[in-house]
Amino acid sequence: MSVVLDRSPDALDGAVSTQYRILEGMNVSVTTSDASDVCSEADTVVDSLIGYGLQGAPRGRTQDLIDLCNDTETPTVSLDVPSGLDATTGERPGLLVESDEILTLALPKTGLREIESRLYLGDISIPRIVYDRVGIEYETPFRESYCVAVER
Template structure:
């Protein structure tokens, strides 16, 4: 494992979905750290994890499929796609909807990839993909409400039928990050990179079976933010040695 990833053995707080929504609000409204900055950090960590953990630090020529939803989770995956492309990977991006239907910041990320000439297609084209080396799952994050449907469901089923590493951003698509409930279909990940702080639902017995290895990525949340009255958490300096740490 590369030097950019560390395994930790320490106590740390876990948060639920409502607290993560509050973290995002505080970041933008009180600390003026924009969504595009958080997304950039998330995507960078995701790309590094894939490169270091599964390709010994070199993705040159590797065939990587990136599955992206229209929200923040998808935007982080699109950032990862840009970085992997820059490192020499052969990246193909598939989205749940057209770029015009994306929320503004992920739409901006999509436009960058288009300008770079990275392959982007709708989910219904994913069955045309040939041999690949890895998959990134950025379909659905903590905004999950019930069973994945439509193009999201079809991409999840496609990914589960491939015999390659699947790395999920924040959560495998189809997992409730608060309750740990598994919806159907759900991505069966080889590794999951959750963001900022560990989420309660990732530690349920059911969830562990589909998460794979669990990592935590730094999106630059200030330690002071966690002490805000609306959260009341204890900062643990968990990223002292690395932007990416392995939890289990």
């Protein structure tokens, strides 16, 4: 397994910085250099560059990595939403990772309605009371599996 960052590890903060330190402790290969070899040698590319943090069109290194994801023959899975997609509105202010599959978390995002990739929903163990408190009628689809296909 290899992880490619769109910025220096020194520029990471919050949860991303914590996750980076976990990867370091696991001796996972992390690079910020040319990712083309990493993508071409991988069995699967996992896109998790941008999620709810999308603010305008992807730029710089992030844009370059989105281009690389779209140019590779390696199957690509996006985590939660494809990078470059507004999770709520579905707007695409710039480049978008064209994922083969998407593993969205907790609930399907409204911004995924027009995306044609195969869609799966992953359980992240949000307690039912959270849905109740925000007024979402919710029946768990995770009775037999932590990941289920979303039929559209």
